[in-house]
Amino acid sequence: MPTTTVLSENGASGVSSLDMASLLLCAYELGDQINQSAEVADYLYWKEAVHQDDQVKQLSRQFEKAKELFSECQRFGRFHPDYHSAKDKVKQIERELDQIEAVKRFKLAEQMVDTMLYDVSRTIAESVSDTIKVPGNEGKTGGCGSGGSCSCGSGGCG
Structure with a gap:
């Protein structure tokens, strides 16, 4: 059984025995429970619906082309003659994608x-210590064209 040095909240160190195999087994079981949740089932259903939607596919291709054009314009900055129209086109396609029910x-x-x-994650962290920080996704949004991971078929939406 591996031995791990543990620092308590007051900074004192001690030695604690930790069975990593048991801990990892519990983590995998938790992952399985999450994967069997209604939330994940709903997510996978709509992810597939988006992937199969012909309108999403068409708009995703248009979005990629518009992003490439905007990326070219960005190299020269807002002074590029097509900068604003290229940016507006990307935003317009994003709005169209956002209007599709599956999206x-x-x-x-x-x-x-x-x-x-x-x-x-927060529950696990707080069960260890109230001072452990848990990264969250506040301020980030996912999905098509929003800067998050785009699973709508248009690749990475930057």
Whole structure:
């Protein structure tokens, strides 16, 4: 059994025996429970619906082309003659994608899974110590064209 040095909250160190195999087994069981949750099932359903949607596929291709054009314009900054129109085109396609019901539902399901994972992480961290920081996704949004991970078929949406 491996031995781990542990620092208490007051900074004193001690030696604690920790069975990593048992801990990892519990972590995998927790992962399995999360994967069997209604939130993950909903997320996977809408992810597949988005992936199969022909309108999303078409708009995703347009989005990629618009992003490439905007990326070219960005190299020269806002003084590029097409900078603003290229930027507006990207935003317009993002709005169109956001109006598709499957995309709306996918984003909502993605947020629900993200919230669940954050809550689980926070609970684990707080069970160890109140001072452990848990990274969250406040200020980040996922899905198509929002700067998060885009699972709508258009690749990485930057």
